[in-house]
Amino acid sequence: MQRIGVFVCWCGSNIAGTVDVQAVSEALKNEPGVVFSTNYQYMCSQAGQDIIKNAIKEHKLTGMVVCSCSPRMHEATFRKTAAAAGLNSYMVEIANIREQCSWVHKDMQIGTEKAIILGKAAIAKVNLNAPLVPGESPVTKRALVIGGGIAGIQTALDIAEAGFPVDIVETKPTIGGKMAQLDKTFPTLDCAACILTPKMVDVAQNENIRIFSYSEVTEVKGFVGNFDVKIKKKARYVKEDVCTGCGLCTEKCPQKKVPNEFNLGMDNRRAIYIPFAQAVPKVATIDPNACNMLKNGKCGVCAKVCAAGAIDYKQQDEIIEEKYGAIVAATGFNPISMDKFDEYAYNQSKDVITSLEFERLTNAAGPSAGKLIRPSDGKHPHTIVFVQCVGSRCAACAEKGKEYCSKICCMYTAKHAMLTRDKYPDTEVYVFYIDVRTPGKNFDEFYRRAVEEYGVHYIKGMVGKVAPEGDKLMVQASDLLANKQLHIAADLVVLAAAIEPDKSARPLATMLTASMDTNDFFTEAHPKLRPVESPTAGIFLSGACQGPKDIPETVSQASAAAAKVIGLLCKDKLTGNPCVAHSNELMCNGCSSCERVCPYGAITYIDKEFRMPDRTTRVRRVASVNPAVCQGCGACTVACPSGAMDLNGFASKQIMAEVDAICK
Amino acid sequence: MNKETENLRKEIVRISGVNPVKCMRCGKCSATCPAYDEMEYHPHQFVYMVESGDIEPLLNSKSLYQCLTCFACVDRCPRGVEPAKLVEAVRLAAVRKQGANHLKADDIPALLDEDLPQQAIVSAFRKYSK
Amino acid sequence: MQVKGEYKPLIVAFCCNWCSYAGADLAGNNRLNYPDNVKIIKVPCSCRVNPMFVLRAFQRGADGVILCGCHPGDCHYTSGNYYTRRRMALLFSMLNYLGIEKERTRVEWVSAAEGAKFAATMNEFTEAVAALGENKRLEDLRCKK
Numbered sequence: 001m002q003r004i005g006v007f008v009c010w011c012g013s014n015i016a017g018t019v020d021v022q023a024v025s026e027a028l029k030n031e032p033g034v035v036f037s038t039n040y041q042y043m044c045s046q047a048g049q050d051i052i053k054n055a056i057k058e059h060k061l062t063g064m065v066v067c068s069c070s071p072r073m074h075e076a077t078f079r080k081t082a083a084a085a086g087l088n089s090y091m092v093e094i095a096n097i098r099e100q101c102s103w104v105h106k107d108m109q110i111g112t113e114k115a116i117i118l119g120k121a122a123i124a125k126v127n128l129n130a131p132l133v134p135g136e137s138p139v140t141k142r143a144l145v146i147g148g149g150i151a152g153i154q155t156a157l158d159i160a161e162a163g164f165p166v167d168i169v170e171t172k173p174t175i176g177g178k179m180a181q182l183d184k185t186f187p188t189l190d191c192a193a194c195i196l197t198p199k200m201v202d203v204a205q206n207e208n209i210r211i212f213s214y215s216e217v218t219e220v221k222g223f224v225g226n227f228d229v230k231i232k233k234k235a236r237y238v239k240e241d242v243c244t245g246c247g248l249c250t251e252k253c254p255q256k257k258v259p260n261e262f263n264l265g266m267d268n269r270r271a272i273y274i275p276f277a278q279a280v281p282k283v284a285t286i287d288p289n290a291c292n293m294l295k296n297g298k299c300g301v302c303a304k305v306c307a308a309g310a311i312d313y314k315q316q317d318e319i320i321e322e323k324y325g326a327i328v329a330a331t332g333f334n335p336i337s338m339d340k341f342d343e344y345a346y347n348q349s350k351d352v353i354t355s356l357e358f359e360r361l362t363n364a365a366g367p368s369a370g371k372l373i374r375p376s377d378g379k380h381p382h383t384i385v386f387v388q389c390v391g392s393r394c395a396a397c398a399e400k401g402k403e404y405c406s407k408i409c410c411m412y413t414a415k416h417a418m419l420t421r422d423k424y425p426d427t428e429v430y431v432f433y434i435d436v437r438t439p440g441k442n443f444d445e446f447y448r449r450a451v452e453e454y455g456v457h458y459i460k461g462m463v464g465k466v467a468p469e470g471d472k473l474m475v476q477a478s479d480l481l482a483n484k485q486l487h488i489a490a491d492l493v494v495l496a497a498a499i500e501p502d503k504s505a506r507p508l509a510t511m512l513t514a515s516m517d518t519n520d521f522f523t524e525a526h527p528k529l530r531p532v533e534s535p536t537a538g539i540f541l542s543g544a545c546q547g548p549k550d551i552p553e554t555v556s557q558a559s560a561a562a563a564k565v566i567g568l569l570c571k572d573k574l575t576g577n578p579c580v581a582h583s584n585e586l587m588c589n590g591c592s593s594c595e596r597v598c599p600y601g602a603i604t605y606i607d608k609e610f611r612m613p614d615r616t617t618r619v620r621r622v623a624s625v626n627p628a629v630c631q632g633c634g635a636c637t638v639a640c641p642s643g644a645m646d647l648n649g650f651a652s653k654q655i656m657a658e659v660d661a662i663c664k
Numbered sequence: 665m666n667k668e669t670e671n672l673r674k675e676i677v678r679i680s681g682v683n684p685v686k687c688m689r690c691g692k693c694s695a696t697c698p699a700y701d702e703m704e705y706h707p708h709q710f711v712y713m714v715e716s717g718d719i720e721p722l723l724n725s726k727s728l729y730q731c732l733t734c735f736a737c738v739d740r741c742p743r744g745v746e747p748a749k750l751v752e753a754v755r756l757a758a759v760r761k762q763g764a765n766h767l768k769a770d771d772i773p774a775l776l777d778e779d780l781p782q783q784a785i786v787s788a789f790r791k792y793s794k
Numbered sequence: 795m796q797v798k799g800e801y802k803p804l805i806v807a808f809c810c811n812w813c814s815y816a817g818a819d820l821a822g823n824n825r826l827n828y829p830d831n832v833k834i835i836k837v838p839c840s841c842r843v844n845p846m847f848v849l850r851a852f853q854r855g856a857d858g859v860i861l862c863g864c865h866p867g868d869c870h871y872t873s874g875n876y877y878t879r880r881r882m883a884l885l886f887s888m889l890n891y892l893g894i895e896k897e898r899t900r901v902e903w904v905s906a907a908e909g910a911k912f913a914a915t916m917n918e919f920t921e922a923v924a925a926l927g928e929n930k931r932l933e934d935l936r937c938k939k
Contacts (some may be wrong), residue, residue, distance in 0.1 A: 070819045071836070099822030100834055104913075110830045117833060229924055343696065343740055389742070393688060396744035434690040464696025464740060478695035480708065485700040523872060535872045554831030579838070597841075599872040633871035638881065650838055656850050662806055662833040663854035 002127050005036040005061040006119065007052055009043035009068035011098055012055040018102040018111035026065060027116045031123045035059050044074050049081045056085040063126040067119050069098040071274035088131035090578060090649060095122040111370070119120060124657040132578035132648055135627045139225040140325040141569050144169065146508060147330035149177020150551060151543025151558045153199050155328050158562030160208035164569045167322065168203070169212045169231055171412045171504065174279035176200055177332055181262065181356065183363040183370075185551055186415040187446035193278065193365070202279040212320070213281055216504070220511040223602075223629045224538030225322045225574050230559050235315040237294065238272075243310035245282030249302035250274055260367075263360050266365035266375060272302045276365060284310075323505040326565045329522055330536070330542040330558070331505045335497040336391050340400045344390065344495055349468040350376040355409070356417055372424060373494055377471065381491035384420060385475045386431040387411050387463045391498035393434070393536060402498045404519060407548035409496035410437045414447045414456075416494065430457045430488060432477055438575040459486070466493050505545055513601030514539045522546050532561040537629055540564050543627070578651035580630035581637060583623040586610075587644035590621030594636035594645050602629035603636060620659055665717040672757060673717050680753030686743045693737035693747045703727040707737045707747040719757075721735035728755040733787060755762055802855035803923045805832045807916070808847070810840045812870035813905045814862030820909030828916035839863070840901075841874035845885045848899070852889075852932040858898045858923035862912070865903040875903070893931040897922045 007570050008025040028087045029037040036059045040048050043066060055061060064087065066078050079089035097115040105111045130616035143159050145152045148170030156166045168175060179185075180200075182192035191303040212231055219230035254272035260269040262276055271290035274282060284302075292299040293313055303311040335356050338346040346352045351374050353361070364370035374381050388409055394401025410433070417429045436458070439446040461478035470475075475488040480553040503519040509516045514534040515523045522541045525533040532541055541555040542561040568574075583594070585608060595603045606624045609617045623645070625636075637645045637652065646652055665673070677683065693707035700706055705713065705727040713722055722728065731751040738746045776785065809815040815836050821828065837843055840863030848859050861882060863875040878901060886899045900919055902910045 070815075070822075072816060072819060096819075096834070099819040101822075101830075103822035103825055104827055105830050106827070114830045114833070121833070121835070389690065393690075394742035395686070396742055401742060434688060460691070462690045462695045464692055464694070464736070476695060478691040478693075478700075478706075478708070480689070480691040480694070483706065483709075485694060485697070485706075525872075526870065527868065543855055597877060599874075606799055631871060633835070633839040633874050635839070635871070635874055635877050636744035638841060638844045638877070647838070647842065652844060653844065655835060655837065655842075655844075655847055658835050659806060659847055659851050659856075662835070663804060663851060663856050 002033040002063045002129075003035045003059060003061050004033040004123060004126055005052070005055045005059060005064040006038070006123065007043050007048075007064065007066045007068075008037070008039035008119075009048070009066065010039065010041045011069060012041065015068070015098050015102045018105055018108055019097055019115045019454040020108060020112040023112050024097075024115045026118060028065075028119045028123065031120055033063070033127045034123060036061065043068050044077055047322050049077075052078070053085040056082065056087050061087060063087075063093075063129055065093050065095055065122040065126055067095040067097045067115060067122070070094075070096045071488050088133075090132035091129050093122040093126045093129070095119045115545060120664070121238070121658040121661040124661040125654045128651065128654045128657055130648075131597040133203065134578040136573045137223075137225050137576070137628045139569060139571055139574055140227070140323045141165070142167070142322070142324050143326045143328065143565050143569060144217075144227070144229055144322070144650055145328045145330055145542070146174030147177070147332055147543070147545070148172070148211065148213070149330060149332045149543065150179040150196060150199075151332065151545075151554045152177070152328070152330035153203055154558035155330060155542045155562045155565070156204055156209050157199065157206065158559050159565050159569075160206045162566045163208070164566065165208045165210070167210045167212060167324075169215050169217055171214070171351065172217050172275065173214045173236065173283070173285040174275045174281070175203060175211060175213060176276075176278075176280070178356075179551060180276065180278075180543065181359060181363070181571065183359050183366075184415060184419060186411045187440070187442045189415070189419075197278040200278065204280045211281060211637050214285060217511065218319070223626055224327045225568070225628070227327055227538065229322055229324055229327070231320045231322065233318040233320060234567070235288075235317050236283070237291075237311065237313055237315050238284045239310045239312050239315075240281060240283050243283045244255050244308050245274060245279075245284070246307070247274060247284070248305050248307070249284055249311070252305045253510065254299065254301060255290050255292060256285060263367045264354075264357050266357060266360060278452050286311075326538050326568050328539060328540045328542050328561050328565060329505070329508060329512065329514065329545050331502045331508060331545040333499040333544040333548070334502055336402065336500050338390070338495060341390060341495075344387065344463070344493065345466045345468055345473070346495065349466075349473060350374075351381075351468075351473055351491065352466060352495065354495050354497045355412055355416065356497070358494045361385060362416070363421065379491070380424070383428045383488065383490045384430070384492045385463065385473075385488055385490040385496065386417060386429070386494045386496065388431065388433045388496045389415055389462075389498075390495040392496075394498070402500060402519060404548070405437065406496075406498045407437070408499070409549045411440070411443055411446070413494075413496050413530070414438075414450045417456040418454045421450075428457070430459060430490075432459050432461055432463050434460075434462065440552070442573055444447075449486040461486075499544070501545055501547055512536060512539050515599060532557055532564055535631075537631070538568065576627050576629065577632055578627075579632045579647065580627045581625045581632065581634065581645055581647050583625060583640075584644040584646070585622045587642050588622040589642050589644075590623065591641065593639045593641060594623055597635045598638045599635070600629050600631055602626050602631075669717045669719060672719055673714060676714055676719065676750070676753045676757050678693060679756055680746070680749040682746050682750045682753070684711045684745065684750065687711045687715065687745045688743050690742060692740050692742060693745075696736045696740045697750050698736065699730050699732050702730045707731075707751065710754065711745055711747050714754065719754065722754050723758045723761070727751075728758060732784065796908035796912055798902045801924070801928065802829070802831045803920060803928070804855065805829070805836045805858045805860065805916070805920055805923060806851045806856045807832050808837050808840065808843045808859070809834050809904075810870075811836055811838050813864035813868065814821040814840075814912065817862070817908045820906065821913040824909050826909060826913035826925075828913045829920040831901045831920060839869065839871050839874040840878040841871070841881075843878065845881060847938075848885060849932070852894060852929060853934045855929070855933045857926075857929045858900075858919060860900045860902060860915070860919055862899055862902050862904045862915075868905065876899040878902045894929065895926055898929060
């Protein structure tokens with residue numbers, strides 16, 4: 001039997017005005033388990049807390065109920081008070097007789113009656129409370145950032161700056177991501193390379209950062225503070241520590257006809273290549289699908305010309321195992337495939353390009369050295385049509401487009417249009433839009449400048465058909481404001497393709513047990529209040545893997561994620577929430593119902609030996625909850641068909657006792 | 665919107681199975697329409713006018729019979745609104761009003777174009793001779 | 795505050811800790827009245843509410859049971875309220891079959907900012923339950939003192 005103390009607070013006149021506190025403390029005195037009951041003007045004051053502490057010691061209390069304001073207000077206060085007097089803090093329950101009683105009712109009698117019932121319910125619950133001790137787990141002071149784009153770079157730099165070691169895992173041979181492919185950045189028109197490459201160099205030079213390029217995460221085990229990760233370092237057939245990045249091999253390689261993915265296939269690279277001049281790490285990589293030496297053993301030119309002797313045709317994939325305290329997903333985005341949009345003739349004409357291809361065409365380091373030309377014949381285009389929302393906001397069929405707004409297209413199209421008019425004033429530029437969405441600092445001003453100063457023709461309407469005719473592209477479009485159908489003979493058509501999460505995100509989310517939405521974007525723990533954390537503890541989100549984002553937003557989210565990681569890694573030990581689920585192994589059938597509803601992947605199954613009455617042992621599969629991962633929602637407790645799952649602090653018996661007390 | 669229009673609107677929505685509220689006003693239907701220049705009211709206007717209950721002008725418009733029912737707009741609409749089905753439903757609503765169908769099957773031969781594909785002629789007869 | 799009708803129905807309200815319990819607190823902060831026969835039980839998430847609790851409440855003589863959780867998509871635990879929605883849809887239809895009218899049971903989404911909605915919901919729900927009269931169908935008189 002518990003020894004319970006009841007403390008009724010007046011809260012000045014806030015409670016005492018509509019509740020007869022004396023009557024409440026008298027009425028609760030005779031409840032089962034109650035050995036002490038009192039009331040005081042302000043329980044949360046120093047004097048009030050002293051009353052509680054003395055009562056705990058004097059009456060050897062094993063539990064206490066405070067009838068006061070909402071637990072959201074002072075539960076933590078009274079728990080600390082109890083702990084200071086040597087009572088387990090989870091033996092404290094609050095009866096909310098202010099917000100949910102005295103403040104909603106005006107009649108003294110009604111208020112008092114309700115306060116007594118609420119007090120009884122709390123007492124009934126405390127009678128079944130058990131002392132809880134929060135678990136502790138150590139923290140590995142190392143972070144893993146998956147993805148080496150601007151999001152991953154910023155997150156890694158910020159974490160490393162705080163003094164913690166960070167590893168970046170990037171699938172491509174170099175870090176830099178999509179931003180490295182861009183020409184200029186809106187709304188200030190800085191050159192993307194000028195602001196990105198110094199950061200890439202910082203990453204390379206930072207002692208706390210290791211880069212695993214041309215690598216991928218293959219296995220993640222463990223939980224917050226203690227992740228065990230396997231990273232596969234794919235064979236690049238070049239010794240990373242020996243290669244000087246001189247680039248001689250890439251000039252001599254005889255295999256010249258490999259589509260260059262960095263320029264989106266608009267020109268060719270060699271079988272051994274460095275993606276771009278400022279690549280980090282600046283190390284050559286051999287493409288095993290194109291290299292003659294690797295395919296049929298006939299060549300070996302690169303090994304001959306390499307003065308450093310870095311080429312190693314026998315290199316194997318390497319598995320690296322490392323422990324991490326926190327993992328940041330920064331897998332980024334890709335433009336969607338244009339194959340299904342045959343109305344825009346993307347596959348019929350080389351002169352219909354996506355915006356990212358346009359970006360490469362205008363980039364000084366791109367396939368045309370920055371000269372805006374038609375990819376088909378190299379001529380200068382005089383009429384350019386930009387089409388917005390290609391595949392974005394497309395709810396009609398899922399395999400074609402995306403239902404969401406890709407967010408960045410309005411701004412980069414305005415940028416492309418403006419830069420084109422600035423460099424080539426003889427070019428006519430048309431932009432077809434549904435809505436122009438520019439909600440950012442200096443964004444709308446930027447778009448208006450494109451229209452007002454640079455004379456870009458913005459037309460409210462959509463392009464319905466693009467048909468190659470001779471060397472022209474016949475664009476059929478609607479102008480909704482003029483209520484006309486337009487026919488424009490264009491030289492170049494640029495499609496603002498929707499963006500989608502990188503394909504690697506889905507398998508990664510499965511490994512991390514991080515949840516995803518239907519579009520394969522990572523879900524945040526709370527859409528407003530915890531936007532950079534995954535609901536899975538210890539997993540953080542950075543950049544476009546969480547939703548479409550422009551560079552300023554990506555960088556701010558990257559830094560925010562870093563701050564959260566640093567906050568976690570600073571701790572020596574993690575104190576868990578003891579109100580977590582636990583399963584009664586004797587009742588558990590190992591049916592997996594609980595595992596399926598757990599949003600955090602906190603439940604695993606173990607084979608456990610049980611002693612039978614006849615002294616034999618039997619092995620059974622039973623659920624086991626990891627208290628460091630469980631957040632205590634209780635979904636599993638209801639899903640469990642045998643009633644083996646229960647929640648500490650909110651046990652089924654406790655809640656039923658409350659129901660009974662209320663319904664008496 | 666008065667009761668009569670509201671009922672008419674509901675009837676058209678019911679016949680067509682099209683929810684005009686889904687339209688996000690991008691105009692791709694009109695951009696893709698091959699009969700655009702022939703029509704007084706264009707596909708996007710059909711959607712908007714049915715949505716806002718401005719149906720009377722549509723019932724009296726020749727545009728009803730100029731839609732080729734080629735379904736290009738249905739195929740291209742990013743929101744799945746299916747304007748051609750809506751045009752068809754408005755046309756049916758006009759046909760169901762006795763005497764409102766101002767084009768008769770006998771009038772069609774005079775309107776025929778030599779270059780008109782056979783399929784279009786058959787579809788036109790099907791369409792006008794209900 | 796006396797509810798219209800002959801008697802005061804007993805309402806048990808399960809509120810999730812993150813949205814609805816805070817919404818109920820806000821109703822109190824704003825001094826919005828709702829019937830005193832509504833008694834709130836705090837649960838971490840609406841998905842913690844076992845159908846057993848609802849049955850127990852009716853068995854012990856409650857006249858109405860209402861579950862309040864975060865709005866769909868806003869659940870603190872990502873998906874808890876979706877489970878609640880599905881489980882309770884099944885439970886309530888079964889209760890309806892057993893003769894507990896569906897007006898006596900409800901799932902409502904109340905965010906932490908919706909104090910007014912909480913009070914209005916409770917007023918409306920209590921009135922609806924009061925109109926039905928006492929719950930006799932599942933009440934176990936042996937449990938009454």
